[in-house]
Each structure stands twice: as structure tokens, then as C-alpha cells.
Amino acid sequence: MEEYKKLIELSEELTLLGDTSALLxxxxxxxxxxxxxxxxxxxxAYLSGKSHDLxxxxxxxEWIAACEEEVESHDGxxxxxxxxxxxxFDYDRATVLPRDLVVKxxxxxxxxxxxxxxxxxxxxxxxxxPHLEKLVDLSKQxxxxxxxxxxxxxxxxxxxxxxxxxxxxTKVFAELRPELVALGKEISERGPRVADDLLAGDYPIExxxxxxxxxxxxxxxxxxxGRIDTAVHPxxxxxxxxxxxxxxxxxxxxxxxxxxxxxxxxxxxxYDQGLPADRHHLPVGRAISLGIHESQSRLWENxxxxxxxxxxxxxxxxxxxxxxLATLSLDDMVYAVNKSAPSFVRxxxxxxxxxxxxxxxxxxxxxIFSGELAVADIPAVWNERMKEMFALQVPDxxxxxxxxxxxxxxxxxxxxxxxxxxxxxxxxxxxxKRDCPAIEEQIAAGDCSALLKWMGEKIHQPGSRYLPxxxxxxxxxxxxxxxxHLEHLRDRYLG
Amino acid sequence: MEEYKKLIELSEELTLLGDTSALLxxxxxxxxxxxxxxxxxxxxAYLSGKSHDLxxxxxxxEWIAACEEEVESHDGxxxxxxxxxxxxFDYDRATVLPRDLVVKxxxxxxxxxxxxxxxxxxxxxxxxxPHLEKLVDLSKQxxxxxxxxxxxxxxxxxxxxxxxxxxxxTKVFAELRPELVALGKEISERGPRVADDLLAGDYPIExxxxxxxxxxxxxxxxxxxGRIDTAVHPxxxxxxxxxxxxxxxxxxxxxxxxxxxxxxxxxxxxYDQGLPADRHHLPVGRAISLGIHESQSRLWENxxxxxxxxxxxxxxxxxxxxxxLATLSLDDMVYAVNKSAPSFVRxxxxxxxxxxxxxxxxxxxxxIFSGELAVADIPAVWNERMKEMFALQVPDxxxxxxxxxxxxxxxxxxxxxxxxxxxxxxxxxxxxKRDCPAIEEQIAAGDCSALLKWMGEKIHQPGSRYLPxxxxxxxxxxxxxxxxHLEHLRDRYLG
Numbered sequence: 001m002e003e004y005k006k007l008i009e010l011s012e013e014l015t016l017l018g019d020t021s022a023l024l025x026x027x028x029x030x031x032x033x034x035x036x037x038x039x040x041x042x043x044x045a046y047l048s049g050k051s052h053d054l055x056x057x058x059x060x061x062e063w064i065a066a067c068e069e070e071v072e073s074h075d076g077x078x079x080x081x082x083x084x085x086x087x088x089f090d091y092d093r094a095t096v097l098p099r100d101l102v103v104k105x106x107x108x109x110x111x112x113x114x115x116x117x118x119x120x121x122x123x124x125x126x127x128x129x130p131h132l133e134k135l136v137d138l139s140k141q142x143x144x145x146x147x148x149x150x151x152x153x154x155x156x157x158x159x160x161x162x163x164x165x166x167x168x169x170t171k172v173f174a175e176l177r178p179e180l181v182a183l184g185k186e187i188s189e190r191g192p193r194v195a196d197d198l199l200a201g202d203y204p205i206e207x208x209x210x211x212x213x214x215x216x217x218x219x220x221x222x223x224x225x226g227r228i229d230t231a232v233h234p235x236x237x238x239x240x241x242x243x244x245x246x247x248x249x250x251x252x253x254x255x256x257x258x259x260x261x262x263x264x265x266x267x268x269x270x271y272d273q274g275l276p277a278d279r280h281h282l283p284v285g286r287a288i289s290l291g292i293h294e295s296q297s298r299l300w301e302n303x304x305x306x307x308x309x310x311x312x313x314x315x316x317x318x319x320x321x322x323x324x325l326a327t328l329s330l331d332d333m334v335y336a337v338n339k340s341a342p343s344f345v346r347x348x349x350x351x352x353x354x355x356x357x358x359x360x361x362x363x364x365x366x367x368i369f370s371g372e373l374a375v376a377d378i379p380a381v382w383n384e385r386m387k388e389m390f391a392l393q394v395p396d397x398x399x400x401x402x403x404x405x406x407x408x409x410x411x412x413x414x415x416x417x418x419x420x421x422x423x424x425x426x427x428x429x430x431x432x433k434r435d436c437p438a439i440e441e442q443i444a445a446g447d448c449s450a451l452l453k454w455m456g457e458k459i460h461q462p463g464s465r466y467l468p469x470x471x472x473x474x475x476x477x478x479x480x481x482x483x484x485h486l487e488h489l490r491d492r493y494l495g
Numbered sequence: 496m497e498e499y500k501k502l503i504e505l506s507e508e509l510t511l512l513g514d515t516s517a518l519l520x521x522x523x524x525x526x527x528x529x530x531x532x533x534x535x536x537x538x539x540a541y542l543s544g545k546s547h548d549l550x551x552x553x554x555x556x557e558w559i560a561a562c563e564e565e566v567e568s569h570d571g572x573x574x575x576x577x578x579x580x581x582x583x584f585d586y587d588r589a590t591v592l593p594r595d596l597v598v599k600x601x602x603x604x605x606x607x608x609x610x611x612x613x614x615x616x617x618x619x620x621x622x623x624x625p626h627l628e629k630l631v632d633l634s635k636q637x638x639x640x641x642x643x644x645x646x647x648x649x650x651x652x653x654x655x656x657x658x659x660x661x662x663x664x665t666k667v668f669a670e671l672r673p674e675l676v677a678l679g680k681e682i683s684e685r686g687p688r689v690a691d692d693l694l695a696g697d698y699p700i701e702x703x704x705x706x707x708x709x710x711x712x713x714x715x716x717x718x719x720x721g722r723i724d725t726a727v728h729p730x731x732x733x734x735x736x737x738x739x740x741x742x743x744x745x746x747x748x749x750x751x752x753x754x755x756x757x758x759x760x761x762x763x764x765x766y767d768q769g770l771p772a773d774r775h776h777l778p779v780g781r782a783i784s785l786g787i788h789e790s791q792s793r794l795w796e797n798x799x800x801x802x803x804x805x806x807x808x809x810x811x812x813x814x815x816x817x818x819x820l821a822t823l824s825l826d827d828m829v830y831a832v833n834k835s836a837p838s839f840v841r842x843x844x845x846x847x848x849x850x851x852x853x854x855x856x857x858x859x860x861x862x863i864f865s866g867e868l869a870v871a872d873i874p875a876v877w878n879e880r881m882k883e884m885f886a887l888q889v890p891d892x893x894x895x896x897x898x899x900x901x902x903x904x905x906x907x908x909x910x911x912x913x914x915x916x917x918x919x920x921x922x923x924x925x926x927x928k929r930d931c932p933a934i935e936e937q938i939a940a941g942d943c944s945a946l947l948k949w950m951g952e953k954i955h956q957p958g959s960r961y962l963p964x965x966x967x968x969x970x971x972x973x974x975x976x977x978x979x980h981l982e983h984l985r986d987r988y989l990g
Contacts, residue, residue, distance in 0.1 A: 019534075240534040
């Protein structure tokens with residue numbers, strides 16, 4: 001079919017441009033000299049402008065409409081249906097906003113990072129509030145353009161996690177929240193299982209790098225199709241079908257910081273490396289959502305990397321690189337990397353408290369977009385909730401509602417995908433272990449191949465064939481819920 | 496003027512695309528994982544195809560014609576004239592070839608590297624000859640399309656060095672050749688001034704890197720606008736107006752290998768960093784030619800880096816990094832980095848013999864394109880000339896006419912630019928020292944700022960305002976000749 005072919009060609013072109021931008025972005029964060037920044041911004045704006053112009057042409061809309069008719073009348077195969085489904089979604093999202101709204105949003109959000117950084121630096125929400133109000137207002141206008149069934153917030157959520165609905169998330173979180181609070185209390189009453197400075201020592205960067213590389217290779221990250229570099233804010237970036245780049249950062253007093261960074265990013269990276277390379281240029285060959293991506297990073301970071309079976313194999317290896325670890329017991333090592341305590345800052349939170357931080361943000365975002373909460377009142381609500389959940393008195397907004405960058409760029413609806421990642425990770429791990437009972441034993445022997453193979457078949461290779469909800473249901477037999485995650489946490493922290 | 500503005504906008508777009516390709520290329524040589532290669536080729540082909548399509552549109556030709564009229568009738572300023580001059584040159588070069596000739600040349604030259612590599616590996620010219628014949632034939636067709644006054648070869652030369660003519664090069668080389676041969680003989684009769692293994696020792700990479708970085712910073716390479724990485728075949732790549740990337744390679748037994756690599760590439764890099772950044776997007780903001788670029792690299796590598804005054808300052812510093820050098824006398828150090836002997840391989844040749852290697856290639860290329868020499872006879876002629884010049888018997892074609900990659904990609908007329916670089920470097924150095932007699936004294940105190948400032952004013956900042964011949968004449972008072980170079984060599988090797 002002519003129109004389908006044209007869309008495939010256009011997809012290939014846009015993918016080439018997108019991957020080129022990804023490399024420019026990776027280079028900026030890892031390699032670029034300081035004074036390259038202004039020109040790099042120009043390059044990236046040029047490329048994304050080119051992509052946008054190619055995509056929003058009226059004839060592209062006509063091609064998509066023709067494909068939709070064809071697919072409906074002839075029962076296209078799953079991949080064709082997914083391609084057409086995503087072309088439609090991307091096209092509508094790109095064309096439905098009036099030009100002046102797009103321009104205004106870009107202008108305001110471009111100023112966001114600096115305004116937010118200043119506000120956080122001075123811990124003064126009033127500096128950020130006018131900016132945030134504008135972004136909320138523009139995002140509300142966007143939401144009306146995108147359209148929604150239940151609430152405006154859903155249409156923003158949809159931009160990060162296809163098919164997610166605030167109403168369903170609310171149900172899942174309603175189950176999760178009291179259990180997490182209760183679990184946190186129980187852990188806190190029991191008291192710490194190991195001393196806080198148990199792992200303290202000198203960890204030279206070169207040794208950390210060598211150890212991390214050995215671990216990443218062993219769990220299945222392919223260094224012929226990827227690499228690891230250093231970045232201030234670690235990330236994973238796929239810059240081509242066989243070119244996946246991880247980053248981490250190093251703490252010279254704590255080797256687990258870079259290690260868990262690498263495990264987390266390698267989880268993202270192995271998802272990328274497992275996507276169908278022959279369909280890299282098509283929507284169906286892409287990762288389906290942030291919530292699925294985060295499930296893979298959390299799985300390798302937490303379910304593998306913080307497990308007893310992992311350290312059974314890797315503690316002696318680690319002691320080979322860092323001799324003072326040789327005296328550590330396996331129990332102590334596992335306890336040392338599984339500590340939980342209330343904290344102010346999301347990115348430093350442990351597995352038990354992390355999702356409570358997300359729920360707080362989710363509630364605030366919903367209340368803002370339903371009109372129940374004014375931007376000016378965010379700090380008060382934030383601090384109140386922190387007291388309820390953690391019995392913590394937020395000392396200043398820098399450690400409170402100003403801690404995250406997301407809102408400064410107008411990213412509302414992003415936070416819930418972190419929790420979806422955590423829940424999906426637990427549910428997928430449980431399902432994989434049901435299907436292959438030998439997984440734990442293998443990991444204890446340094447072999448993660450069965451787990452990776454299962455993830456490859458169930459999650460990586462399907463690419464975007466199924467929306468996240470269906471993908472998880474097909475892989476685990478049920479939709480995303482809190483059950484497996486709670487079981488995992490109880491087992492790990494109280495078992 | 497409307498057309499001039501349109502061309503400026505188009506130039507900006509093509510510069511953004513070109514710099515993006517440059518980054519993709521740099522990344523491929525320094526960072527890219529092995530399996531990224533196929534997709535990277537696709538990306539680069541896509542970007543260069545896009546640039547080509549944007550440039551060869553008929554309306555672009557009309558804009559250029561309109562600008563030419565305007566510039567002629569209104570006496571445009573020098574920069575405008577240079578822009579229009581180069582737009583015309585680039586446009587004609589890009590549009591004058593028939594499509595099927597372009598495609599055929601791309602197809603054949605794409606296979607070139609592999610065919611050449613195999614032939615060199617087996618030292619069997621007959622494997623390479625049919626391929627080379629095709630490329631010569633296609634290049635002859637190209638030359639006829641480009642047009643020329645004196646000989647077809649000139650039109651190929653023109654692609655690498657604007658305004659260069661075989662007849663003039665022949666005159667310059669005719670003066671140079673007997674003098675170099677005589678000088679080589681004199682050096683050989685005198686015998687070596689130091690033992691061959693004088694510098695032998697262990698030179699850890701990290702120490703070499705730290706020393707090279709200190710030297711590169713001191714001579715004026717700006718690390719806020721650049722960096723140094725490792726590559727198999729060292730190069731310098733400008734990927735933006737304030738982003739210049741050097742590469743080098745390391746010999747663990749000889750620190751001068753990476754050091755002279757860095758000095759050479761930093762010479763290229765400081766030219767890039769000295770170009771007018773505000774005109775980066777215009778023809779006039781670009782480097783004017785290979786022969787000028789190579790003058791800068793050779794200048795810092797040879798005239799600075801192998802000079803007595805350089806080592807006066809840097810030998811004690813080097814001994815700080817590599818303690819066994821502390822016992823070395825300044826004389827011995829200078830002699831150790833200024834050795835000359837006949838050799839088979841151009842890239843390993845010293846300052847005295849290097850240009851003889853180039854003249855050999857220049858003669859062969861000219862004879863091929865005038866029809867005097869058949870491709871099949873290249874090895875015989877090559878070996879005969881090597882005997883004449885160096886009294887060396889070429890043992891096999893791998894060390895003879897198969898040693899260079901250039902012809903395999905259809906690059907005929909490139910080699911002479913290396914010698915132009917050497918001659919220009921000597922002529923520029925002499926002129927700079929005439930203008931600022933303190934230069935040598937400054938270098939002996941570790942300060943190269945006067946020399947760099949002079950090069951900046953005379954060579955870097957003009958960008959492409961003047962063609963190479965005029966640029967050199969304006970800077971030194973005379974056109975490129977062999978006089979300064981011969982004086983430099985006699986002084987260095989016999990002084």
C-alpha cells in the first residue's frame with residue numbers, strides 16, 4: 001500500500017534525525033567542551049524543527065487516514081496496527097496544538113530551568129511560582145486541545161504513559177500507600193540492621209569502573225553495542241539500533257553508588273538493546289513507555305542488584321577489587337544495600353519510601369489540574385503531606401516542593417511513571433520466577449541469562465506492539481497492581 | 496539584498512548539517528561501539544544527501560548569479576566577495592557533474608578502501624590496479640566536466656587547494672628536489688648525532704596525556720573549546736565554532752610520538768579555534784585550504800615542537816613526568832627529535848625526506864592524468880624513483896606504491912597540499928620571526944603567545960577572505976617558494 005510505504009520512509013527519515021539528535025545530546029552531557037553549548041542548542045533546535053516540519057505536513061495526515069481505513073478493512077497484522085496506531089497518536093499530538101500555544105510553551109519552559117534553579121538555590125518558592133503558574137495555565141490549554149474522557153490531567157499523563165488513567169492510578173496508590181506507611185513504621189521501630197558506615201572505605205574510580213564493567217557484562221549488557229561514561233546526572237541514551245550509551249557517577253567513598261547507577265542504566269540499556277533492530281525505524285520497534293522502561297531499570301537495580309543471590313556471587317568478586325570488603329558477611333552486605341528511612345528527597349529515597357514521594361507529587365498535580373489547588377499553596381500542602389507520611393518537618397522548599405526539575409520544564413504527569421516502573425518491576429520479576437524457578441539459583445551463580453531471556457521475549461522484543469497495560473497483562477497475567485511489589489518489599493525488609 | 500540573505504540562511508543550514516556530520520564522524524573514530532558502524536554510515540549518508548539536495552536546487556544557482564551581478568556592480572566588501580566567490584565554486588563543483596558519473600564514482604570509491612587494504616595486505620598491486628584504473632578514468636571524466644586552463648590534473652588539484660597549478664608546483668619542486676637530495680646525502684655522510692634508542696624508556700599513557708595537555712594548553716589550544724582523545728589514525732575535527740577535537744595515539748616506549756601528534760593536531764585545532772566564530776556559518780569563516788591547514792600543523796609540530804628553544808623550556812618539564820630524561824642534555828634532546836634518513840614510508844618520513852615522497856606521488860599523478868603513464872606501470876616507476884632519490888630498493892608494493900589510502904578513495908591531487916603545508920610553515924615562521932624578533936626567546940620561556948597572535952592575525956582571522964596564494968603573499972610578502980624551507984632545514988640539520 002502506497003501510503004503505508006510513504007509513512008515507513010518518513011519514519012525512517014525521522015528516526016535518523018532523532019538518533020542524530022540523541023547523539024548530540026549524549027555528547028553534550030559527556031564529552032562536549034564548555035563553550036560548545038550555545039551552538040549545540042542551535043543544532044538540536046534545527047534538527048527537531050526539521051523533524052517537526054516533515055511530520056506535520058497535511059499529506060502525512062492523509063496517509064495515516066488511508067492506512068487506518070486499510071488496516072480496519074483488511075485486518076492488518078499486529079505490527080502494522082501498532083505502527084498506524086502510533087502514527088495517529090504522534091500526528092494528532094503534533095498537529096492539534098495551535099502554533100502560538102506551542103511557541104509560548106517553548107518560550108516559557110525554556111526559561112524554566114534557570115528560574116527553578118534560582119528558586120531552589122535561594123529556597124524561595126515565590127521566585128518560581130509565577131513561572132509555574134504560566135506553565136500550568138499553558139498545560140491546561142494543551143490538555144483541552146489533546147482532549148480526554150475523565151479529567152484534563154489524563155491527557156498529560158497520556159503523553160508519558162499511553163493508556164494510563166488518573167482514576168486507575170488512584171486505586172492502585174490507595175492500596176499501596178497505607179501498606180508502605182505501615183511497612184516504613186515497622187522498619188523504623190525495628191531499628192537498623194547494620195551500621196550506617198559499614199561499607200565506608202576508599203574506592204578508586206578505575207577499580208569501580210572495572211568492577212562495574214564486569215558486572216554489566218555479566219548481566220548481559222553488550223559492550224560491542226554500547227558503552228559507559230561519566231555524567232553529572234546519569235542517564236541512558238540509545239543513539240542507534242546497536243549503540244546504547246550508559247552513564248554513571250562516582251562516589252570515592254561508596255562503590256555502590258556507581259554500581260547501582262550502572263545496574264539501573266544497564267536495565268534501560270538492555271531494554272534498548274533487546275528491541276527489534278530490524279524495526280528500529282518504525283513505531284513498533286520503539287520502547288513503549290516510560291513506565292515500562294523504568295520497570296527494566298528498577299528490575300536490574302533493585303530486584304537483581306539488591307538481592308541476596310546477587311551478592312552471593314558478587315561480594316567475593318567485589319572483595320577482589322576492594323580488599324577491605326573481604327571481612328563482610330553476606331547478610332551484612334545485603335542489609336547495607338537495603339536500608340530504609342524517611343527522607344526529604346525523592347532521588348535519594350529507598351524502595352519502601354520512594355513511591356510515597358511519587359504519590360505526593362501525583363496528588364499535587366491532580367489537585368492543580370482539577371483546580372482544587374492554587375500554585376501558591378503547593379508548599380503548604382507539600383509540607384503537610386510530608387508530615388503525615390514520614391513525620392518529617394520540611395526545613396525549606398529546596399528540600400521540599402522545589403527539589404525536582406520536572407515541573408520547571410512543564411512536565412506534568414511524568415512522576416507516576418516512576419511508580420509504575422517500580423510496580424511493573426516487581427510484577428515482572430515475580431512472573432519470570434514463576435515461569436523459570438531456576439532464576440534465583442542462576443543469579444547466585446553469576447548467571448542472569450534466564451531472567452534476561454524472559455524479559456527479552458515478554459517485554460523487549462514486542463517493542464511497541466502492545467500498549468503498556470496490555471504488555472504487562474500478557475507478560476504477567478494481570479494488570480499492574482501493588483500486590484507483587486508489596487510482597488517483594490515485605491520479603492526484603494522484614495524477611 | 497534578498498538573494499544574498501537567502502544564501503546566508505542556506506549556508507547556515509548547511510553548516511549546521513555539516514557540523515553534525517563532523518560530530519558523527521568524530522564519534523565514529525573515537526567513541527562509537529563496534530556494532531554501531533552500519534547505522535552510522537546510514538546517518539552520515541542521509542545528512543550529506545540532504546545537504547546536497549538543498550544546495551543543488553536551480554534557484555540557488557539563480558541567487559548566486561544575482562549576487563555576482565550585485566557584487567560586481569556595487570563593489571561588495573571583501574567578505575561579501577569571498578562568500579559569493581566560494582558559493583559559485585561550490586555550486587559549480589556540485590552541479591557540473593552528470594548524475595550517473597557522481598553515482599558511479601561513489602560506488603567505485605566506496606569499494607576502494609577494502610580493495611586497497613586487501614592489495615596492501617597481500618602486497619599485490621594487481622588486485623588494486625583494475626579498481627585504480629576505474630577511478631582514474633572517472634576522475635578524468637570529472638576533470639573534463641570541471642574544466643581547466645593548462646591541464647586536466649589542475650582541476651583535481653583545485654578541489655583541494657584553490658588556485659594551485661601543476662605548472663607552478665613543478666617549478667617550486669624543481670628548486671626543492673635537488674637541494675633536499677643533496678641535504679639528505681650530507682646528513683647521511685655526517686652520520687647520526689645521537690644513538691637511535693636515546694629516548695627509550697617507559698612512558699605510561701596517563702603521564703603522556705598529562706604532559707601533552709600541559710604543552711597543548713601552553714601553546715594556546717583552548718580546552719574550554721576543545722578536547723583530546725585517542726584514535727588509531729590521529730586527526731583534528733572542528734565540530735562547531737567553539738568545539739575543536741584533537742586525537743592522538745600513544746607509544747608506550749616513546750613519548751614523542753603522541754606529543755608530536757598533539758602538537759600537529761593542535762596546530763590544526765588552533766587554526767580552527769582562531770577562525771572568525773561570528774562568520775562560522777559563511778564561506779568566509781571557513782579554513783581556506785588543506786595547504787594552509789597543514790602549514791599550521793607543521794608549524795607547531797616542526798618549527799616549534801622540534802626547535803631548540805622549545806626544548807629549552809620543555810625538557811626539564813618532561814623530566815618531571817619522565818624522570819629518566821633528567822640526565823639528557825638539551826643538544827641530545829634536540830638531535831633526538833631531528834633525525835633524518837631515507838625511508839620507504841611517507842608517514843614516517845622526517846622533515847628532510849618528506850617532500851621527496853610527495854614529489855614522487857605528484858609526478859606519478861601528473862603522468863597518469865596526462866596519459867604518459869599507465870596504471871599498470873606505477874610500481875615500476877615508483878621503485879625506480881625511490882632508487883634515484885634515496886638509493887633504496889623497495890622490497891614490496893606494500894612499502895611502495897600501495898602504502899597510501901588516498902588513491903583508493905579517488906583522491907588525486909591531494910598529496911601536493913602536504914608539501915605546500917611544509918613550505919608555507921617555513922615561510923610563515925620566518926616572516927613571523929622577522930616581524931617579532933622576540934618569538935624565539937619567548938618560546939624558550941614557555942610562551943608562544945606572540946607567534947600564535949601573529950598567525951591569528953595573518954592566517955586564522957582572515958578565514959577564506961583570500962585564496963591561499965594571496966593569503967601567503969599578504970602574510971609573508973611573497974608567494975609560496977622553497978627558500979625559507981631550505982634555509983630552515985639546513986639550519987636545523989647542519990647548523
